[in-house]
Amino acid sequence: MERTAVDFDKIYLNLSKLSGKMRIADIGLGWKASTGGNVGNNGKNTGKELFLLPKEDLLATLWSRGSRGYELRVQTRTRGVIMMDGFEVEDFNRLKQEMQRFFDLTLDHKEHSLRGWNWGKPDWARNELLFQVGNKPLFEIPYKEIGNTNLTGKNEVAIEFNLDSGKAGDELIEMRFYVPGTIENETKKKEEEDGETVKKEGGEGEEGEENEESKSTITTEEVGAATVFYENLRDKAEIGQVSGEAIVSFSDVLFLTPRGRYDIDMYPSSLRLRGKTYDYKIQYKQIERIFSIPKPDEAHHLIVLQIDPPLRQGQTKYPFLVLQFVSEEETEVELNVSDEVYESKYKEKLKKKYDSQTHLVMSHCFKGLTDRRLIVPGSFQSRFLQPGISCSLKASEGYLYPLDRCFLFVTKPTIYIPFSEISTVTMSRTGGGVGASRTFDLEISLRGSNQGHVFGSIDREEQETIEAYCESKGLRVRNEEKIAAAMMKKALAAEADDDEDVDMGSAGEDEAEDLDFQEGSDLDVAEEFDSNVSDTGSSDDDMSGDEKDEERPPKKKAKKD
The missing domain is CATH 2.30.29.220 (Structure-specific recognition protein (SSRP1))
Incomplete structure (x- = not known):
């Protein structure tokens, strides 16, 4: 006879944001969010499935204080611990009765230590x-x-x-x-002594017996x-112990970020990094982007993995993993799967055998197992026909790659800048002297933010190529050198026009001054001779005043303001 299911409202599953309804029935436990989506069988909010826990998977149930009142803690065979909290203290007796009635399980009351040790x-x-x-x-x-x-x-x-x-x-x-x-x-x-025999001494006429002796x-x-x-x-x-054997492994791979050498084991749903100090397990769903780019030194190749949540070493986070390979290094590997499994799962994604450059093999394995697109260099080429250019970000030297949809700077720090987030690309020259004429700075401003990135010490000969590439991608480019040259040209033209106006005005003023001088000289001549004017010339000391006045020309009167 089927028993009636029992419901508990306002219950939270595994510390979820949303509350929901927990149901106890003959087939097991179930939970459904009240609003805003549902939760999948892994206990995470998927918006598509309900959370169901079959009766056969239940091992034990415990009751204790939780983050939101009281908690039902369910120990399972295959899903670890399932936590449901939000119960009231009076729900204990009812829940205990239903656990016994439906699943024949005892609900134990567990008290926590409150000593604070x-x-x-x-x-x-x-x-x-x-x-x-x-x-x-x-x-x-x-x-x-x-x-x-x-x-x-x-x-x-x-x-x-x-x-x-x-x-x-x-x-x-x-x-x-x-x-x-x-x-x-x-x-x-x-310790077994294989292949050795020990003879035991016997009496006279007896042959020793040969035995294998173990220690x-x-x-x-x-x-x-x-x-x-x-x-x-x-x-x-x-x-570090993933169920099943690794599909493919690579040993002693050099990581620039985080620094060190790691062995890489690739499994169906995750990969494992094994180093001397740190071991990591990374789910493929954490890998958001995969970049495969050659270094402009023409000797090495980089694979960059963008992961979220990032890898952590203490307080340091690593959202990007940077792997470096020698370009000409080759490797030969074979997938560790049966032919049947390969045909059914990996035929469309991977090759059964690889014999090529190491970075090509690993890139193809990453792409096939993660189902992510492999991002490679686009149409941009520097003056040395390379996909990246040498530059500096603050005190760090590195390479900037203008890709089809983003800028990527490697290696420390690794910066990813999608074109969709760029407001303006500004090209300018800073400082003075000979060095300023040979390099320029590339400043990338982000939308809706006062922050940006300034990539300096870029070869002057790359400026025209980068500017044309940015314009072809629809980015707003601002060339301060051209703007300054245009402003200078405009200022010089305005100054020339002002000089011409000044010259014409000066000529008119000189002519007016000459006319004033001529007119003023006629008007200022005295009508009568002044007999009291003193004599200033030494050669005229013996002459009388009347004679001096007659012989010298008439004296001008001072102009009045």
Whole structure:
């Protein structure tokens, strides 16, 4: 006889932003968001599917305080821990009864430690790590929430968490454990002496018997407690252990960002980077873009992966992974899949065997497994017939690639600038002296922002090519040199016109001054001689006043203002 399903309203699934309705029925547990979309079977908001948990997958149920009231914590066989919170305290008895009635499971009440200690003991449960204080859990870390872990010091282990935009509020992204001390590890080693015979001595006339003898030894070694903690966590969270064999592997690949050499194992849905210090597991869905570009030095080739959320090493984030290869280096690999699997899954995406340049093989593998478009250089060519140009970004030297839909600067930092976000491209020359005439700066301004990027020390001979390329892509280009030259030409023309007007005005003024002088000289002649004017000439000292006045010309009167 089918039993009537039971519903609980305003319940949140795995710390989701949206509340919904949880239903308990004969077939299992279900949850559906009230508004704004639904949640898929992985517990994440997809807007397409409901979340369903079959009855056969339930292992145990626990009741405890949660982030929004009280929480039902469900331990499963294949899906880790499922958290449903938002219950009221009075829901406990009803929920306990329904769990027993539908699934024959006991709902245990679990109390957390409230001492506030930051030291305790780890408990490696089936689906989560429990941090115990006084035999009570202080907090739990589901293994499925762990994205990566690294041994960052002799006694320190770092745990990085997966980011989920569907969760409400701020998210914890990293936690570090200090694990002091050492642990004695006993290993039993069995040594077999293959191919050797040991003769046992017998009595006189007896022949020795030939036997194979084996030896067993037990060795004890001290291992750091942090190392043991780190290895246990890697095993439980399946970091570095992806189900199934790697489809293809590449060893000792040079990474410019983050710096180091890593082995790359490619699996059906993710890849693993294995280095000396750090190991990473990257889902293919994290890879947003793949760039395959040659370096202008003609000796190396770059593969750039843009990933979101970015890779993290401590406080440093790496949204771009930059791989460098020797251009002429070749590799020969074969996919580690059966012919049947290859024909059904990978025939249209990958080749069964590769024997070519390493960067070409890896680019094709990335493209086929991620289903992402491979971005390669477009029509732009520098004066050296290269797809990139040498330049500097602040104090960093690198290369700028004008691609079909974006600018890409490599390597540190790696900058991606899509054309759709560019407001203006400005070309200018800064400073003075000989160097300023040989290089120019390229400033890229972004839409709706006061920020931009200035790429300096670009060869002067590249300016015309870059300007023409930007104009062909519909970008607004502003050439300050041409603007300054036009303004100078306009200023010189205006100055020439002013000089011509000044010359014509000066000629008229001189003529007027001459006329004034002539007219003034006639009017200023005295009608009568002045007998009291003193004599200034030394040669006329013996002459009388009347004689002096008669012999010298008439004196002009001073002009009155």
